[in-house]
Amino acid sequence: MESNLKELFGARVAQLRKKHHLSQQQLADLVGFKLIGISQIERGLKFASEKTIQKLCTAFDCAPKDLFNFEQKRILTQQEKTAISDIKNILENHPELIKSTFSFITEKSLDIYDK
Numbered sequence: 001m002e003s004n005l006k007e008l009f010g011a012r013v014a015q016l017r018k019k020h021h022l023s024q025q026q027l028a029d030l031v032g033f034k035l036i037g038i039s040q041i042e043r044g045l046k047f048a049s050e051k052t053i054q055k056l057c058t059a060f061d062c063a064p065k066d067l068f069n070f071e072q073k074r075i076l077t078q079q080e081k082t083a084i085s086d087i088k089n090i091l092e093n094h095p096e097l098i099k100s101t102f103s104f105i106t107e108k109s110l111d112i113y114d115k
Contacts, residue, residue: 007044012070014042016060031055044075 017027017038028038031052040046048056057064076084090097 004044006047007075008070009047009067010042010044011075012067013038013048013056015070016056016062016067017042020060022059027059030059 017024022030024038024042025035027033028035031038032055033052037046041048041052053064053067056067060066
């Protein structure tokens with residue numbers, strides 16, 4: 001799945017907002033938006049108008065090109081995010097499951113090589 005421009009732009013806005021230690025509400029106040037507007041931009045649901053881009057540039061003290069300076073990164077699907085969350089949960093809270101899983105994998109690997 002390729003990322004679209006709205007998603008990439010939104011991720012960049014979120015990145016710059018965090019870099020400037022701003023909450024979504026603080027950024028919304030700076031650009032004259034409601035919180036939901038900034039949230040929708042950051043999630044790639046809405047795109048910023050030219051006027052909003054200018055306001056974001058003022059808020060971040062950057063040039064417009066800096067808002068579009070993003071690497072092409074794939075946005076994770078909800079299923080991938082859930083899988084990562086589940087794995088983190090297992091790693092943090094279930095060390096016995098990790099040990100038994102590695103034992104199982106090691107045992108099966110040895111079985112394959114012994115044949």
